[in-house]
Amino acid sequence: MIKRISLVFLLGFILYLFSTSIENLADIYNSAGKDFFRDNGFYDTGSMNLVTAIYLDYRLFDSLFEAGILLIAVSGVMWISQHNTLEKNATFMLDKQKTPELFITFSRLLYPVMLLFGMYVIINGHLSPGGGFQGGAIVATAILILYYIDISKSIDVNKILTIEKFLFILLLSIAFLSLITRNEVFTNFIPVDGSAGMKSIFLILLNIVIGAKVALGLIAIFTAFLKEGR
């Protein structure tokens, strides 16, 4: 009991420190960065959506390592969920699963629309809200609904992981392409004075690769959980 009371007092003290440091927030935080992105963002990157402009051009280095973390986490889930060969007779959740008829009928109507919407969100990531990460999650949901309809069709998870590794190498090579054309790494490979339409080739390409990578990673994680539950 004494431990909990002292913990509450400690957390209250941390809250007090935070609230005193946030008082002069207007001095710490200024709008210089926002004005820079608003004035130069479209010319530099060719992207109307400034969030896409940041994570695919100004901070592409961060996004590459973030895709790498996704790959490492998916491989970790795959490696941890390896089955013991002794448990041959274990009944998995997958075998007992019976999908309701109503679910099957409605999801057959719904999944093409979801797939189309996910691809729209991926491809229009530089013009409207969206991008590779969000669209990849939508596409993964649509494909998992398809998997739920006919559960006997098995997805080979190791093959998915191999494709994902190759996609990560493709992502790195597209990001390194600017070393040849612009003489600097991790930026757009179209020259700076190119038109916005030309620059968006790079954005669409990278959004499609990231979207495919996120979708495959989420499918692999979900399938591993389905095969683990028993």
Place this chain on the structure above:
Amino acid sequence: MNPILSFIVILIGVYGLATSKNIIKSVFCVTIIEAGTILLFLNFGVYEGGLIPILNAIGIEIVDPLPQALMITTIVIGSTITSLALMLCIKIFHHYGSIEWKVVLKGDK
């Protein structure tokens, strides 16, 4: 949308992490901390009348796009970290027969 309120959410997660007796509850507390961090970051650069950072008209006032771009990566990484932790929970349950911290830390099967 006060920074102090979202910091309180983070502190609630820290309190739960320190006092929870179940491993699944600890994983939930990590996700609560992550949600508080996302709320805290999205507070910065937001002001009344600021629009979403998409330049589809000339001369609009936008909010700061940098915290939003950082939080995209946080959401994706957070989901993968949660899935990795839950998979470890399943393996711990199969090995020890329980997911209470007390049983697991004692160490015998």
